[in-house]
Amino acid sequence: MFQTRIHGRGGQGVVTAAELLSVAAFIEGRHAQAFPSFGSERTGAPVVSYCRIDDKEVRTREPILEPDALIIQDPTLFNSLDVFQGLKSDGYVLVNSNKNLEELGVADAVKEIPDKHAYCVPATEIAMKHMGRPMPNAVLLGGFAAMSGQLAFKSVEKAIQSKFSGKIGDGNIAAALAAFDIIKKITTTEKKE
């Protein structure tokens, strides 16, 4: 089972991100479960969402306490919560930022995990470029695919298409591909299509 925890703020598409991850896994014929930390609808409040991917039925329903991967859509959260709590020693971290982890002051938090497991990607800027909206969630999924090797980019693309049609879908996919490529250049664990 591969467990991903996504942190962000209300309005950044954190819940949709987890859903899209699960749809991408489904497209590859795998079992997936995605759910948010629930609360009243409120823009700007910290939100967490979860996605479990497995090759058999996912039965457990608890929040993800020991994530294999963390996606952090909003680095300002570093000041408010310990987003890294429970991160597995061989886990992955992907942060939406145009700074690097040291500049963000969290290099310590990721020093245990292996090389080429932690990345910063300027997802908001990429999103603005390709979609004209500062919505980083799909972008980061492209980065996640490259980083973790859990999903082929094609699956991420199909998942985005299933939710967003037309120009919006195209924009999201282009942005996701941009992030995918950035990380692909650095990592060697890209999954074969």
Added chain:
Amino acid sequence: MNKLDNKQRVKFYQKGTFTVGNRLVDKKARSVQASMERSNAITSGHRACQGCGEALGARYAMDTVMRVTNGKAIACNATGCLEVFTTPYPETSWQLPWIHSLFGNTPAVATGIAAALRVKGKKDVRVIAQGGDGGTTDIGFGCLSGMFERNDDVLYICYDNEAYMNTGVQRSSATPPTARTATTMPLGDAPGNVFGTGKSMPLIAMAHNIPYVATASVSNLHDLETKVEKAMTYRGARYIHIYVPCPLGWGHASDITIQLARLVVDCALFPLFEAEHGVVTGSIPIRKRVPVEEYLRPQRRFAHLFKKGAIDTPRIAKIQKMADANIKRFNLLRKEVEAFDGVTGLSLKDSKYT
């Protein structure tokens, strides 16, 4: 008309009256009650009190509905006198399909019935919801407003005897000022129900802009029947508020039910009017006005206003003022001598359906 094996035949106890079989009245203008073919939707054997205004009003209304719809109607009822005295299990007085669910949900149940009929394509079957004042203006208020707001195809009839009668005469939001009830006793500085409370359900219905709202009294049979019949020509939410005296709750003689129902209209405490989409379209002028005292005196619930040697002039005056306000609002003392519909009492000038 109905498939029940009705062993009871319609009986007339009074003949040659305005109500029944008056051969001077044109056949077309005769009341539903005058016909041997009336459905008798609430058949005899029910357990209502002697002189019950509600039993009368309900029969008048339902027989009209049955004639207009050719017997294709379904009724639902709130908890209350009407429900209790017509269905002493295992017997029932109702000659049409009928359901009683709860006290406060009758308008919603009616909505559900109407929805089911729509989905089944039974366009010709109509829905009537019935409740007393308590079930309508108090506990059923929310559901009623919802039904109005959705403009569901339901005719809601409120039988107003101005208190929770079935449970022992407790005050409702339809109880008039100074009236004695078990929870508004004639004691202290403000005896009986206090002034400055209460709500007018007909006006509230009008505020929802529904197709048709009307008030009626059991003293004017033709008017009541005409209004019910007219209501049934509309689709959408409709409301009729019928004034029904209660001998037991009001403390009046059981043989003056209809007389009281006439006095309340003639003293202007209960104006007879119609409204469509929030606008008053007509009212019945008072032919011979009477002071409110004449209406109040025969009822023991107002007895404390008429104590020997200590008549409560100020309060009676206040009630009179309410009546005066109705006169003004609904133009009930129209002096114009003009043609009016002899049956309905509506001026032909005002009438929209000559």
Added chain:
Amino acid sequence: MFEQIEGSNAVAKCIALSRPEVICAYPISPQTHIVEGCGKLVKSGKLKNCEFINVESEFGALSVAIGSSATGARTYTATASQGLLFMAEAVYNASGLGLPIVMTIGNRAIGAPINIWNDHTDSMSMRDAGWLQLFAETNQEAADLHIQAFKIAERLSMPVMVCMDGFILTHAYDRVDIPSQEKVDAFLPPFKPRQILDPANPYSIGAMVGPEAFLEVRYLAHEKQQRALKIIPEIAKEFKGVFGRDSGGLTRNYKLEDAETIVVTLGSVAGTIKDVVDRMREKGKKIGVLSICSFRPFPKLEIRKALENSKRVIVLEKSLAVGFGGVVANNVMMSMQGTGVHVYTVVAGLGGRPITQPSLEKMLQVAENDKLDDLTFLDLEREVVERELKRERASEKSGPIAENILRDIAGLDEAKR
């Protein structure tokens, strides 16, 4: 066909496949997505021959359902928590009138204090109202149970509540097999009630039944639920025949055969417990879990048979009878009378408190060592309650507990002195 879909959406689709004729509901978290899903299907024309009514309250919702069902239309509604209580009068009315309404409960806690997260207090509050209560363990089962519910309800002429954990199931995306219309039609025939409100055959329903007949009417309702104990598994079997999978039934037994410790529970937490059970089995512990699907009628005999050879039973429930203890545990204990098996109560997950595998394992370890209290509140913050109890002992105060804790922390009342 398999879809990766939100639980609520899966339920909405399966409701639609069941050919409902009237849907009426009032929004309340966490059921909103189900009703919105149904509304969309009606408005778009995908769900034909269905009236969708926007009602003014939950009381209105179930009342509309009563009128509609009595007129012969297959009727559906949904609610949760406060909404279920708001329609409480109508809940009893619907079962008393024998109307086969199907209602989803998106299980949620009841206030005060107001809480929108999952627990089973709402369903439990209506457990004696005469409705059948079926609990879904997964979103697949939630979707399947609705289809089965219409059949069960209409065969028995009794309303059915399908209970699914609010947010945990309703708002989770899962892999769900949405059946085809043909298969559902093959399984679920059109609604043909014995009596309906119909001018062609008028009759009166809802009369006042006095002391001379009321007891018999109630007894017959009780008998009906006893019959349901046979009908529910029958229909689950018919379901398997058409759709090819196990869904519903009275209970789901997991690794019980030689179990010494058995956890009894309802709803989605069973899945979490199964993972713990597998891990403990690897370590050699003889442990299993029994997940109750039909809570009403309560399958006393089945549960007794499944549990009587164990050493200990732990009822893990998301409900609390304030002033008494467990609700489900109470029902289980009654079924276990005379067996000599000790039944422990573990109240967990109230108000949406996550039930985690580490906590479960710890609790089960204590149980295995026979050191578990009769009544345990899983993951209770001992320090917080001890501090508050100490403050309360110093001076009794009136008012709501949650707000009083804050007053104490802020030292408001000391400051006044």
